[in-house]
Amino acid sequence: MPNTPTSPGPGHLLTLLQLTDSALPTGAFSHSMGLESYLDARTVHDEASFTLWLERFIAQSLAYTDGLAVRLAHEAAGAKELARIDALVTAAAVPRQIREAGVKMGARMLHVATSVFPTPELEAYRLQVESGACSGHPGIAFALGAKGAGAPCADTVAAYLFSTVTSLTQNAIRGIPIGQNAGQRVLRAMHAPVLAAVDTIFTLDEEDLGAAAPGLEIAQMRHEHLRARMFMS
Amino acid sequence: MAPTMAEPPAIRELGPSPFAGTKLVGELRLQVGTRAGKAIATRQYHQGALRILRPHYLDDTAQVCYTIVNPGGGYLGGDNYGIEVSVDEDTSLLLTTQSATKVYKTPGTFARQDMVVRLGPGAVLEYVPDQLIAYRGASYRQFTSVDMHEDSSLLFCEVLTPGWSPDGKLFRYDEVRLRTEVSVGGRLAVLDNLLVRPGEDSLDSLLFLQDYTHVGMLLAIDAKIAPGDVERIRELAYRVGQAQRTPVHLGISQVPGPGVAVRALSNSTEAINAVLMAVVDELRHHLRGQRPLNLRKY
Numbered sequence: 001m002p003n004t005p006t007s008p009g010p011g012h013l014l015t016l017l018q019l020t021d022s023a024l025p026t027g028a029f030s031h032s033m034g035l036e037s038y039l040d041a042r043t044v045h046d047e048a049s050f051t052l053w054l055e056r057f058i059a060q061s062l063a064y065t066d067g068l069a070v071r072l073a074h075e076a077a078g079a080k081e082l083a084r085i086d087a088l089v090t091a092a093a094v095p096r097q098i099r100e101a102g103v104k105m106g107a108r109m110l111h112v113a114t115s116v117f118p119t120p121e122l123e124a125y126r127l128q129v130e131s132g133a134c135s136g137h138p139g140i141a142f143a144l145g146a147k148g149a150g151a152p153c154a155d156t157v158a159a160y161l162f163s164t165v166t167s168l169t170q171n172a173i174r175g176i177p178i179g180q181n182a183g184q185r186v187l188r189a190m191h192a193p194v195l196a197a198v199d200t201i202f203t204l205d206e207e208d209l210g211a212a213a214p215g216l217e218i219a220q221m222r223h224e225h226l227r228a229r230m231f232m233s
Numbered sequence: 234m235a236p237t238m239a240e241p242p243a244i245r246e247l248g249p250s251p252f253a254g255t256k257l258v259g260e261l262r263l264q265v266g267t268r269a270g271k272a273i274a275t276r277q278y279h280q281g282a283l284r285i286l287r288p289h290y291l292d293d294t295a296q297v298c299y300t301i302v303n304p305g306g307g308y309l310g311g312d313n314y315g316i317e318v319s320v321d322e323d324t325s326l327l328l329t330t331q332s333a334t335k336v337y338k339t340p341g342t343f344a345r346q347d348m349v350v351r352l353g354p355g356a357v358l359e360y361v362p363d364q365l366i367a368y369r370g371a372s373y374r375q376f377t378s379v380d381m382h383e384d385s386s387l388l389f390c391e392v393l394t395p396g397w398s399p400d401g402k403l404f405r406y407d408e409v410r411l412r413t414e415v416s417v418g419g420r421l422a423v424l425d426n427l428l429v430r431p432g433e434d435s436l437d438s439l440l441f442l443q444d445y446t447h448v449g450m451l452l453a454i455d456a457k458i459a460p461g462d463v464e465r466i467r468e469l470a471y472r473v474g475q476a477q478r479t480p481v482h483l484g485i486s487q488v489p490g491p492g493v494a495v496r497a498l499s500n501s502t503e504a505i506n507a508v509l510m511a512v513v514d515e516l517r518h519h520l521r522g523q524r525p526l527n528l529r530k531y
Contacts, residue, residue, distance in 0.1 A: 043439075056439050064428070091414075091424040094494045096486045207376070207412065211428035213440040214448050218496045221484030225467075 015117060015149035016156070019109075019142055020163035026108040026138060028167035031101045032175065032231035033057075035168060037219035039175050040226055047182040050172045054165065054186065055193045057216070062164060063197040064204065064211040065089065066139040070160045071201050072209065073143035074153045079124045082144075083134050085209070086125075090135040092210020095220035097233035106136030113141045119148030157201055161194045175230055246276050251349045252315035259283030259305065259314045265297060266321035272297035275321070281305075283314060286331065292524050296325035296357070303334065308373065310339030314346040318358065320385075325357035325521075329528055333363045335396070336406070338370035343408070348377040352385035359388040361513060361526065364502050367406035368396030377413040383456055387492075388516060389413060390451040390509050393429065394502050403446055405431040415454055415490065422490040425452050442498060445482060449497035449505035453516050454490035462519065463487040466512055470495060473511040477504035 018024070035053070038044040044053045069089040076082045093099035110129060114122050122144045128134040139160060146156040166187060173183045223233060247262050259282035266275040272295050273288060282305030289298040301316070308314070320326045336344050352358055358379075367373055381387055391411055395403045413425040429448055432438045442448065467485040474481035479501035488494045495512055497505045514525040 052436065053439065060428075060430075060440050064426075087421045088424055091421045091489070092426055094423065094425055094486060094488055095484070096488070099489075208426075210424050210426040211410065211412075212426055213428060214450070214496050214498060215438070215443045215445075215482075216440040218482060218484030218498065221486040221494075221496065224486065 012146065012149040012151035012155070016146055016151055016159040018116070019113070019145055020159050020166070022163070022166055022170060024109075024112060026105045026112070028105060028164070029170060030231055031105070031167075031233040032171050032223075033098065033101070033168065033233055034095075034216055034220035034223060035171065036175060036229060036231045037223045037226060044172075045176065047178050047186060050176060050178065051186050051189055054168060054172075054190060057168070058161065058165065058190065058193045058197050059200070060213050061216055062161060063200050064208055065092065066137075066164060067157055067161050067197055067201045068204050068209050069137060069139040070143045070157050071153060072206065073140040074147050074156050079128060082121075082125055082140060083128055086128075086134040086137055086140055088206070088209045089137050089139065092212065094212065095217055095223075097223055098220050101233040102137050103135050105138040106141060109138035110136055110141040113145035117145045117148055119144065122148065154198055154202070158194060158198045161197055162190070165190045165194060171231060247278055247317075250315075251317055252347060255313055255315065255347075257281060257315045258312045259303065261285060261301060261315070262317040263299065264319040264321070265299075265324055265326045267295065267324045271295045272324045272326060274299065283316065291327065291527065294325065294521075294523055296327055296523070298327040298329065298528075300329050300331050301362070302331045307335035307337050308339075308344035308346070309337055310344060310372070311342045312344045314344075316346065316348040317350075318348070319351045320353060320356035320358050322353040323355040324353070325359075327359045327361065327526075329360075330362040334365045336365065336367045336371040336373040336409075338368060339372045339407075340370065343372035343374050345373070346375045348375070350377065350379040350381075350387075352379065352381035352387065354382045354384055356382070356385045357521070358386070359513070359517070359526075361388070361390055361528065364392040364394050365409070366394050366396050367409050369404035369406065371396070371406040372408045373406075374410045375412065377411075379413070379415045380419075381415065381417055381454065383418045386455040386520060387415065388451075388453045388513060390449070390513065392502055392505050392509070393448040395431070395446050405433070411450065413452060415452070417454065417490055422454065423452065423488045423492065423494070425450065425494065443482070445498035445500055447499050447502055447505055449495070449499070449509050451495040451509050451512055452488070452492065453512075454488070454492035455516075455520050456491065457520050458491050458493055458516075460487055463493045466493055466495075466515060469515055470508050470512055474504075474508050477501070477507055479504040481505060481508055483508065
């Protein structure tokens with residue numbers, strides 16, 4: 001009798017790799033999520049200061065916003081629960097450019113996910129976004145695509161966090177600038193913070209969604225009138 | 234078997250309490266309507282460590298001002314407070330506090346305040362409390378839920394400051410969360426979920442406080458707030474901020490509702506208050522033709 005595999009097999013891994021690829025056309029390369037204001041203020045100016053900033057960003061912001069949204073969307077039981085997470089994560093983006101970034105990247109992620117990895121849940125979410133009942137968020141579309149491929153929740157959350165970290169690092173390479181090798185060192189250094197954030201995310205609940213640090217929010221708001229911007233947020 | 238504590242009287246007129254099932258250290262329920270052309274409490278209830286003072290009218294409009302008092306002196310770990318405010322159609326309420334809200338060391342668990350606000354069509358609520366002072370070891374969570382109509386108006390602000398020791402040294406509290414959820418016409422518009430963990434030093438606090446100690450927030454939701462108003466408010470706030478002796482680091486952005494959100498960091502309550510009150514006065518003037526707010530007049 002053949003052995004029954006206990007692992008779901010590597011199929012979901014390929015879906016995660018494709019959805020987290022920095023070439024995925026979501027427009028993430030044009031969003032700094034407030035980082036550019038720290039570059040402008042010279043608070044972030046080299047590999048070391050960027051490493052520190054990114055570590056804080058993962059633990060103190062990303063875990064509570066997109067990271068928690070990915071987990072809640074992966075666990076959501078139906079369209080109504082998804083709509084609530086969509087409403088909360090969108091309403092929690094108080095700085096205008098962050099809200100617009102979410103809606104823009106959400107539409108693109110949803111388009112990619114529904115055309116490449118269609119599932120009934122993704123299709124239902126797409127219809128809710130199309131009708132205006134939902135705003136659309138990249139984390140939710142990503143979670144549904146990964147879930148459809150059989151990716152476990154923790155893998156999905158970790159993959160999403162790391163793809164955001166990769167985009168921000170690519171943006172820092174251009175924006176600071178730092179070298180490609182420095183960028184790779186930063187990414188390696190973010191493994192532990194990303195895994196710690198995944199652990200944190202599994203201790204949070206819905207009322208934590210969108211918890212925001214005031215200094216970061218001010219940076220994100222002030223980006224609206226920054227001179228000579230490279231990024232849209 | 235006789236209960237050890239008297240049950241609070243049922244208040245049929247006010248309807249079921251939103252805090253039923255939670256043991257509250259202080260509870261305040263207030264419904265404000267218009268009688269003889271003036272806003273006034275039509276129903277009210279309080280128990281424990283929350284009360285309100287008699288109403289004031291600060292200008293020649295029908296707006297009533299109520300002052301919340303906490304005779305208990307401060308919030309401790311495990312304390313739950315509940316405030317319910319309903320403002321009837323075309324009625325205007327200004328809600329403030331008698332003094333700063335103090336949160337002391339909360340070992341084991343956080344202190345919590347829940348506030349439930351309902352604004353009828355055309356109703357106005359301006360919530361302008363004194364600052365919240367969090368002492369060393371304090372954890373505090375404030376949950377505010379506002380349900381308003383498309384044509385009602387909300388102005389909500391908070392200033393968060395660290396407590397100080399007798400020698401004037403500032404304490405670092407553990408954590409403060411101010412979660413404010415606003416629904417307009419039954420649809421969630423803004424979730425302002427402020428989280429502050431000062432940490433051990435300014436590196437811990439890079440995204441929270443940077444090198445500052447005080448936090449201010451203001452949220453205004455009103456259908457009449459246009460994108461141009463947000464720009465004007467930003468310029469005004471920056472100008473007032475720059476005129477302060479203590480630097481004020483500010484962010485202003487447009488939010489759905491529509492409305493405007495303000496974030497401020499500084500090392501001084503007065504400097505943050507100067508900026509927030511300038512925005513409050515500008516909004517009162519622009520939206521309602523009201524004079525600047527002077528809470529310490531009476």
